[in-house]
């Protein structure tokens with residue numbers, strides 16, 4: 255009964271809030287890494303995007319007015335991670351806040367000695383536990399050129415959101431039953447230790463050295479690489495790549511290979 259009602263509401267939303275073709279094509283064109291997705295996958299992604307936009311409000315801040323194209327570009331990238339995950343993977347928060355550029359979040363925290371610190375570092379993005387995802391539009395836009403920037407802000411912040419489903423971000427999101435937590439921990443820790451060692455000795459890395467910051471950033475940065483330049487992650491950390499194919503239930507490097515065979 256509830257399942258039937260849920261499906262009826264879902265179908266009604268998909269019909270009434272459908273994204274116009276021209277807008278959809280324009281958003282896809284802005285995100286060249288999606289070229290490896292099949293038509294069938296893109297159709298499912300489009301449904302996910304409609305449901306995401308229905309469930310979340312994407313609001314401007316700091317004088318930024320979010321355009322319809324910007325909403326779709328943000329939602330599309332958020333839904334790339336969620337394509338094969340449970341539909342409730344983004345439950346627990348309602349909004350995405352978009353600033354025109356980097357922003358300075360006003361959070362305070364108390365250290366172990368009881369001293370209160372106030373953040374004054376500008377950020378490109380932030381995922382707040384049980385709160386919104388905050389993005390700088392300038393950096394979302396810069397992310398569209400992976401070859402130039404090597405970053406994907408939206409995928410990064412939504413990877414943190416997935417990680418936060420079982421508490422604060424620590425690089426270990428809730429795992430599906432078929433993925434053993436000790437396998438996840440061992441694989442990620444081994445790769446993190448290796449990467450942190452390389453960065454510490456000043457080696458040039460093909461992956462953003464920010465990943466060496468801590469296990470949570472490692473998971474978020476490697477999720478960006480997994481979706482946008484999958485062959486790089488498969489080459490650098492094949493064990494992590496294999497783990498992510500089981501976690502995200504996608505194999506983006508195989509899609510790239512197919513594309514190359516077609517060409």
Ligand SMILES: [Zn+2]
Pocket residue numbers: 410414470471474
């Ligand atoms: Zn981060």
